[in-house]
Amino acid sequence: MEQGLDNVRSWGLLAEFAEPEQLIAAVRRVRAEGYTQVEAYSPFSIVEVEPALGLPPTRLRYAVAAAGFAGAGLGYFMQWFALVYQYPLNIGDKPLHSWPAFLPITFEVGILFAALTAAFGMLARNGLPRVHHPLFAAPHFERATIDGFFLSIEANDPRYKMPDTRTLLESLGPRSLTLVREEFEDVAHATVAPEPRP
């Protein structure tokens, strides 16, 4: 049975832990072993995991700042263009370029651009939305949003090798350990033309 499993093209290994501390320890360990394609999953953000995974700080905030200033500039230009350049009118005999009156809108447009950039930038860089992912097929993984703390090592990791990787993870005392398969379509495909044994 497991033999069979090994032979189907797999996405990677998924280990589940009961407590955040175990997860953190596990991450440190597999990283120490030199694995790179490692990811941790938790129902809430655990700050300690990120250095353990060796993640670089995100550059999102720079994008937000840029968008904010661009928006503000656009907002001011729009008002200047409309009231001073394109269609000047005598309105209450106010100066055409009455900049103090232009500031509120400038500010609001800037904020709007920045906020939208922050939200959608985050989603884009996270590759979301993506409603279909091999992990979702894995048993127990739904607990990743409730009370499960998971560690995955992807099969495309250069160090990924059966059965060593599995024994490594087993040694960390996970609540469960799963071999995550590729998408079902691929499985079906595999049954039609099984891969030759190595």
Place this chain on the structure above:
Amino acid sequence: MTDAPQSAHQTATDDPVEALRKRLGRLRGRELWHAIEELAESPALHRWFEETFPRHSAAMAEAVNRRQFIQLAAASLALAGLGGCTSQPREHILPYVNQPEMVVPGHPRQYATALTLGGLARGALVETHTERPTKIEGNPLHPASLGATDLFMQADVLSLYDPERATSYLRGGVLSSPDAFISDYLREWDALRANGGAGLRLLTGAISSPTLTTQIQRWLDIFPAARWHWHEPAHGTGGRLGAQLAFGRDLQPVFHTDAAEVIVALDADFLTHGPAMIPQARGFIDRRRMRAGTTTMNRLHAIESNYTATGAMADERLPLRPARIPAAARYLADRLGVASGGGDDDGLTPFQRRWLDRAAADLRAHAGRSLLLAGEYQPAAVHALAYAINQQLGNFGTTITMIPPPLTGTPDPHASLAELAEAIDAGEVDTLIMLGGNPVYSAPADLDLGNRLLKVRQRVYWSLYHDETASYANWFLPAAHELEGWSDARAFDGSATIVQPLIAPLYNGWTPHELLAILAGEPRVPGQELIRRHWSGRLDGEDPEEAWRRALHDGIIANSASHPEMPPMATDLPRRLFEAWAREQPAAPETLEIIFRPDPTIWDGRYANNGWLQECPKPMTRLTWSNAALIAPATADRLGLANRDIVELELDGRVVEAPIWVLAGHAPDCVTVHLGYGRRLGGRVGAGHGFSAYEIRATSNLWQAIGARLRRIKTGPPLAAAQYQIQQGEREFALQGNLENFRDDPEHFIHLHHAEEPVTDLYPEGAGLFKNEPLSWGMSIDLTACVGCNACVVACVAENNVPVVGEREVVRGREMHWLRIDHYIEGPADHPATIFQPMLCQHCEKAPCEYVCPVKATVHDEMGLNVMVYNRCIGTRYCSNNCPYKVRRFNFLSYANENETRALQYNPDVTVRMRGVMEKCTFCIQRISRARIDAKNEGRPVRDGEVTTACQSACPTRAIEFGNLNDPESRVVALKQEPHAYGVLEELNTFPRISYLARVRNPAPAAEEDVSPS
């Protein structure tokens, strides 16, 4: 199943209506009307009309089923369309100014004609767009107009298009036709001729028309036994009866206020009341146009019971209850050495005597250039005494002249009507022909004319409206409006005008001349022929055709004014006066007096169905859509009454329920009620507002009576007043000062708080647009000259298609007037000083309304106008909130009137605003554009005075001046440089383009210290 036979029956009756609709579709103009008349004979249509007008049909009981209802709806639709048809007048009439080759759409023409009030003419120039009268202006050549108008003239054009005017000839309440009436009348002709017309009576209104006079005379020649009565509910007889008393001659006084340096008005509202109002007001104001360097002005002492606009204009005002006014006249006479024939027990207080002493001294000091002006509603004796005093002062010939009465007929219409009533009781009246006047509604209550009429066999009634009297008539004839037919009329000074039609009769009505012609046995003579027949040979000028054209063109018949006469004063005048005074009722202090007066805006009730006049705020009370029992604050306290109280108003056992309005300045111990309200029939606009004072008015005391009683019964709904707060406190809106201060220092004779603070402006450069444009419009309003007559208000409504919103909306504070006349009072409540302030868009150069509009719907144009872009306005109302003058008006609901007949009046140059849009004064931008186009075509700059706003051209006293601020020569610039010119709320840096000239008063010397004890 059951439908089948019914529907078959129905289709049978379908045909006439169908046929009617088909035929009407084809026909045009005059044939069309005949077509209707013929069709009218068809039985099916009779049934239809019975059902449409159930009031006049016995068929009221018949139920109308759905199918019939649909037929009626369809047919009435077809007929309603006819209301909108205008056809060119049949006769040839002449344009006032240079006649164009053809009618140019969008290029209005003016025709000269005249409109009557109480029978007397005021000359008018009527603006017509493609032969459709839309606006009435004054005729500068006419003595009663002098180029200005009163509010009634302005509103007449709306009455013309009133969709509720009577549209059909009715016999016994059933649709009939003109021909039917003629044949009916001629059928009785021989019988009438045989007995010389015994039992034949004619009842008309006041008549000054020379043609009509001769026609009536001719009719009386045909029927020697017939009688002519006349009835004019608002007609004051004092002047003529007083002349009979004083001179033994029937003469009419003419007052020349322009020659008077001192005027003492005895209960006379001569500035805003009656057909001679305009020349009297103009003459009065011309003597008090205060400019830099002016050191003198005339002075007006007013003695009155009600608080009228004239009282507000007075420099010295003495509120007196009516019973004391003859006493005051006698006191003046004694002071001036005229035998008054009265005793000494005049019941005047020391203060009142001192006041009268000052007035008398003033009169004497200006003997020959003074005027004691008695009001037309004062009894004959007071007038006779006034004549005597004026003669004593040598005022005859300068400030007052006597002329033969321009009105024909007996001097006293009220007596004439009473005679008719007696004749009916005596059974002497068999056929009564009534020309307008709505006698059933407006006759004195003691005559009970309605029930008396039923004793008359044949009751013919000719009127503009199907009113109370119409429902008592068994022959109803629709009248032609004054703008629809040929006629002629005399002005207050006797000068005659040819009245030419501006449009063919909308409802095929008859002019009185056409009707009289029929009565005299010559039916269907064209109206023009009747008039020309009378004037042929009477017009001077060798070529009669040329003279006729001239008369029409000028709107006045050259030197037709009556020549003044000066008969000797009756020697036994004192004895006659003594007898007159002896007939006076004594007025105990606690007894309440009642005063009847025509309404300031709907007159005797004939304008009740005119929305413009109903919604025009009445001077002093600022009430709209209703009359009220006006009492002084002191009286209100004594009787424990307040505004909104409904009282039972009782006089001689007759009772009417009236709302109370406390009017500061009204004389104590008397109550003023205005006639003309409480209409039951005669249109949806007029019916059901206010109460009818006629119901308690008796022949014995038409104008004032002693012994009225007020009993509070309940609290009523709020009255629709256009203004509630009449104190301006410290605020500097309407400013006034005294003559001597003005002489000393015109700059500072009025104190301006903000004048000390320097005006600081953060952006003096402003938008930097529109510098050195050729045109920049501005206005100046002289508060000394504004008599608060409301002519400008109605003129603005007429010119700018301002909607009428109705009583409920006015109560909610949603009246739409672009121009309003604010009233502010100063001083104690028992004799306050009221000042009028016309308030309209100030066209601020730094307009607060503009910079808050989110959509550029209100901006400045290159002529400095603050313009509204209606189809850009989305209705946030922020501009109105930010307008310090609150002159912007919002269409909270859909106010524009879609009735196609009424819509004919709309000024095609002005947008009719839709719901949800803000609007306001535009400085009559359509007139500005027209002037600019003309100027451009002639390749010249716009001349000063070429553009006149509607309010300016209507103003009887020329209080409003409008012109180009960039033209240093223009009159408006000169006025703005006057020392006493100021802008309202200047301290807000709004830079208003309207400047007001502070009002100057001229109180009598030593009057300041002497204040009333009360």
Place this chain on the structure above:
Amino acid sequence: MKKLRQEHPALPPVLEPNQDYGRLVDQVSGVILRQPAPRFWWGGFLLGLSLLMIFMLSTLLLFGRGVGIWGLQVPVAWAFDITNFVWWVGIGHAGTLISAILLLVKQDWRNSINRLAEAMTVFAVTCAGLFPILHLGRPQVAYFILPYPNTMELWPQFRSPLVWDVFAVTTYFTVSLVFWYVGMIPDLATMRDRSRNRLARRLYGVAALGWRGAARHWQRYRTAYLVLAALATPLVVSVHSIVGLDFAVSVVPGWHATIFPPYFVAGAILSGMAMVLTLAIPLRAAYGLHNMITARHIDFMCYLAIATSLLVGYGYFSEAFFAWYSGSGYERFMMADRIMGDYAWAYWGLILFNVLAPQTFWLAGVRRALPLVWVISLVINVGMWLERFVIIAGSLSRGYTPSIWLNFRPTIWDFATMLGSMGIFITGMFLFIRLLPLVTIHEVSELVHHQKQLEGRLGEVAR
């Protein structure tokens, strides 16, 4: 957390001890997944729906007949309509305040109530946003106010505070919505994985955008969320300042005051806090969330109410003071008229409700008596409405020109529209309670995590 505990040992904990992730999730998701819905939910939902019907009716009439169905007139051309607008915008301010500002200053007690507050913001601003359109009476032309290119080269008049409003409120609504949704993504994922119903799984799954709680995602997520908070904070201040400028920019006596922007913001926060209390207290009882919305939350919100009510009180004072100090007769008269004129009842009412009533929160006893707190929070809501009404209708009815002075008389449709807008709010809130996690699961779980660590350390300290 630890610091806090050491500084204030007396303070009750943010969460009750010995929480467990799974139990917590069960509890929160239970609110949603429980079938059938509790009786009181149906009660509230139906109440909301019926009010919503009233709103539909009055709006139909309004668009058919025009704003004339309200009591508006000249001079009082704004009354209930703009009052409701400002009132709703104000209520909408607590959400962003609690979420954003408290997040930035690391007030972790916010976690239990911020979702609720954000939802409140979204629906309140929805109501607010409707009124500027309603008060035109002609919604079909409302778009004139937006800057859209057109052949006539016609643009909005950007100097008008009303255009500022449009930008401010739209931005505020968008940002609040985004902030709300982003904060909800992990919880939606939880719901996806928690719910058994197939359809629910699908819907939550789509809404969760495939969130799987990867550490890399969490990292960017935290940044984005913090950035949003940092942006929302100045935004929330700017929005009500601009609303205040609607009045301050004008020349109307009683409006033309520089104090307006800050004092409007303070008022907004006060009303927002009041509304959060109004909602949180019954929900807490109904769903037994005592372990998450603890007495300390109530305390903190009461403190905020006290602070802001004092600020508002200062606003009232300075209004009166500067009216006198300006030396302008018009301003002085306006102030006198507020205190003694026809609207005095409303003025003293708002002083009582907004300034005096919240002071009772100084007493711990009052703060503990939740029904009383709830009543006071209601009273504050009323008071804030009165404040805006007095400022708007009161000032307009006594402008510069005496001849046109007139009091505002509301019609039945004024009240119908106001109650109706509450229908929108209530319906929205109850749908939210029923369909979305009421409490931020992932943040509370994180809190539990910290608490466990803390308890661990405390244990060590004990040993």
